[in-house]
Every structure is written in C-alpha cells, then in structure tokens.
Ligand code: URP
Ligand code: ZN
C-alpha cells in the first residue's frame with residue numbers, strides 16, 4: 001500500500017520545508033518536491049503540517065498506589081487521537097521476580113494484542129538484590145534499555161535507596177542502560193507530611209506543601225553525585241522546579257552526561273489548582289507537585305535551551321470519584337499520585353508553546369517526538385526520515401476547540417486541562433503506514449500496536 005501526502009509542510013527537529021511524503025508499506029520511502037508516483041491513496045495536506053508521530057516516553061498503564069490501579073493499554077487509542085503513535089510504559093519489577101520476567105509477564109496479560117499504538121518499556125527496579133543487578137544486561141538483549149528508580153515514597157515497596165541507585169548506575173553503564181530517577185527526598189516528605197497531618201492540614205493542597213522544590217532539588221543533586229561517582233549518564237524524569245532544572249543544567253554544561261524531561265502539566269498548571277474546593281484539588285495531586293509561575297517560566301526556558309530535552313505526559317489515569325477520593329476521609333497522603341492526560345500532551349504543547357511563541361515548531365517536534373525516541377533507543381521512530389517507520393501526523397493548525405473530558409478516550413472521569421483552549425489538532429494519523437485517525441476520529445484496531453525493541457546506549461550516552 002502506497003500513500004502519498006502532497007503539499008504539506010514537513011517539520012523536523014531542526015527544519016521545516018514544503019514537500020511530499022510517500023509511505024510505502026510500513027515505512028517512509030521518499031520525501032521530495034512534487035513526487036510523481038502511482039499511489040493507492042493521495043492526500044492533499046495543503047495548509048497543514050506533516051509531523052512525525054509523537055513519542056510519549058513517560059506513561060503509566062499499570063501504576064498502583066495503595067491498592068488502586070490506573071487504566072491500562074485498552075485506552076491507548078487516546079494517544080493516537082492526540083497525535084502520539086508510540087508510548088513508553090513504566091513496569092514495576094514484581095518482588096521476587098526477575099526484571100525481564102516482570103515485563104514479559106505483564107506484556108502477555110495486559111499489552112500484546114491490546115495496545116493500539118506502538119510501545120516500549122522502562123523497568124522500575126523494586127527489588128535490588130545482587131542477582132537482580134547482575135541480570136541487568138539481559139534487559140538489553142530483550143529490548144528494554146531504560147530503568148527507573150524511585151527516590152521518593154518512603155516505606156513503599158518501590159522506594160529505592162542510594163545504594164540501589166549507585167549499583168544500578170554502575171551496572172547499567174556496562175550494558176548501555178539509561179538509569180532514570182524520580183528525584184524527591186523521601187525522608188523530607190515523610191517528616192513534612194506527618195507534621196502537616198498532625199496539625200490537621202489534610203486537604204489536597206498540603207500535598208504540595210509536603211514536597212516543596214527543595215525536596216526535589218536535593219534528590220536531583222544527590223542523584224547527580226551518584227552518577228558522577230559511577231561515571232554514568234543519568235536521566236531525571238518529570239522535572240517540575242527551577243532548582244532541580246538548574247542542577248541538571250549546571251551538571252550538563254560542566255560536561256557531565258545528565259539529562260532530564262519535564263511534563264505538560266508542569267508547563268501550564270499552577271499549585272493553586274490543588275486548592276480547588278470540594279476535593280477537586282485531588283485531581284491535581286501528582287509528584288513532584290505542581291509549581292508556581294516562576295518555575296513554569298524556568299521550565300519553558302530550559303526546554304528551549306536544551307537543558308531539559310523532552311516533554312512527556314506522565315499520564316496516570318486514576319479516576320477522581322472512585323480512586324482519588326481514597327484520601328478524602330484521611331489525608332492528602334492517601335490520594336493516589338498522578339494526573340492524566342496523554343491524549344492532550346501535543347495539544348497543550350502546541351497551543352501554549354508554539355502558538356504562544358514560547359517554542360518553535362521544530363522544537364515542538366524535537367521535544368515531543370525526536371528526542372524521546374532517542375532517549376529510549378527507538379530507532380526508526382520520532383522523525384520524518386526516509387527508512388523510518390511511517391508514523392505520520394497531518395496536523396491542522398486552523399482547528400479550534402476546547403479540551404474536555406467529554407471528548408477524551410482515556411476512560412478517566414476528569415481531565416486536568418478541562419476548559420483549556422485547543423488550537424490545532426492531529427487530523428490524520430498513520431501508524432506504520434496504517435490509517436488510525438481520520439478527521440480526528442480513531443479508526444484503528446485493538447492490538448495494532450507493536451512492541452519496539454529498544455537499542456542500548458541511548459542519547460544520554462552521547463556525551464559520556
Ligand atoms: O504522581 C506521579 N507522577 N505519578 C506517577 C508515578 C510517577 O512517580 O511517575
Ligand atoms: Zn515518578
């Protein structure tokens with residue numbers, strides 16, 4: 001099947017130009033002016049942008065918090081309608097099980113044959129026994145090239161001590177695995193939370209008070225020191241504040257291979273969301289916490305200047321009514337952490353980044369598609385390039401709408417961007433040459449997504 005997209009403006013991570021794009025089977029086979037070929041289908045993209053399918057390197061379809069579990073891969077078509085064609089899911093190592101085994105057991109029951117976009121995985125190390133550390137190179141053979149450790153969440157089974165992080169950095173470096181950290185100081189949070197709760201300060205807003213920027217900054221600096229000792233690269237996920245960003249920026253500019261991402265919500269939502277009445281603030285309980293204007297401005301600058309190199313969703317689909325309400329009778333500490341929405345990652349980044357003049361279209365592609373693919377080693381993803389997978393979005397910049405849970409496929413009972421203006425949308429989306437979104441509507445099939453085998457020594461190793 002040959003599909004020819006004519007007259008669109010192709011946007012890459014460092015350029016944009018008017019060109020035709022030919023997709024042949026699952027691949028992009030030609031990019032050029034006025035391509036003359038007998039195609040099965042021709043689409044006129046005059047006035048539209050031709051973008052690579054988005055790569056969301058940070059989603060949760062299996063996260064469980066105090067017994068409550070998020071929506072799974074059966075909602076992954078929401079990514080497609082938002083212009084994302086590849087997602088990377090964090091899988092907990094099951095205690096007592098190996099790393100590869102934990103991912104593969106999860107895949108068999110919850111992912112393969114269900115996913116509607118392409119996918120890869122990060123393992124979360126929860127059980128750092130010596131034999132588990134020794135198993136790390138086996139991850140690479142199986143195509144899993146990134147590992148997350150949680151510095152936050154004291155007392156939870158997935159919390160990792162500095163010893164585990166250091167060992168993972170050392171072993172990971174030998175195999176080309178990129179170590180990622182959730183950088184928040186668990187002890188600080190524990191002390192502050194207990195104090196606040198003892199004072200009767202239990203509402204959702206105090207979630208943010210219990211984890212101020214210094215909590216994130218300390219852990220980020222500590223992780224950077226651990227990486228320095230190991231001589232290894234480090235990737236800091238969901239950076240939310242100026243101080244943590246500056247720690248990454250300073251280490252990177254001093255020559256250390258330290259990288260990080262931020263997330264859509266940290267760029268546009270404010271701490272005050274947590275103060276919404278009638279427990280609505282619980283919708284915005286995520287970790288690290290939402291910050292103020294000063295931090296948002298610092299993050300926009302950082303993504304522009306490459307001090308942070310990707311924008312992910314950190315999608316975590318807990319319902320407000322049934323699940324977030326777990327903390328209503330007790331305290332913020334029992335509210336499952338995390339916010340949706342991976343469907344709106346590109347909508348928000350385009351509307352509030354590109355349309356507000358904060359980032360260029362090429363920067364948008366770099367942050368949302370190209371670099372995330374490189375972080376995880378997903379060759380053939382995240383760019384409009386000959387030989388790459390034909391994951392292509394025809395983006396209509398003239399579309400105008402309002403973001404709402406009403407037109408969301410995530411199956412979560414709220415959207416943190418409810419009522420936000422949306423400028424532009426993914427009008428047509430192809431996944432490896434197959435049409436999966438037509439006129440903004442999902443038209444693909446369950447199980448159409450395919451596992452993408454990651455390659456080791458991702459972009460974080462480039463400057464080692
Ligand atoms: O609050 C968050 N971010 N929930 C998802 C799990 C994580 O820490 O990434
Ligand atoms: Zn995290």
Ligand code: ZN
Pocket residue numbers: 058059060238314
């Ligand atoms: Zn996360």
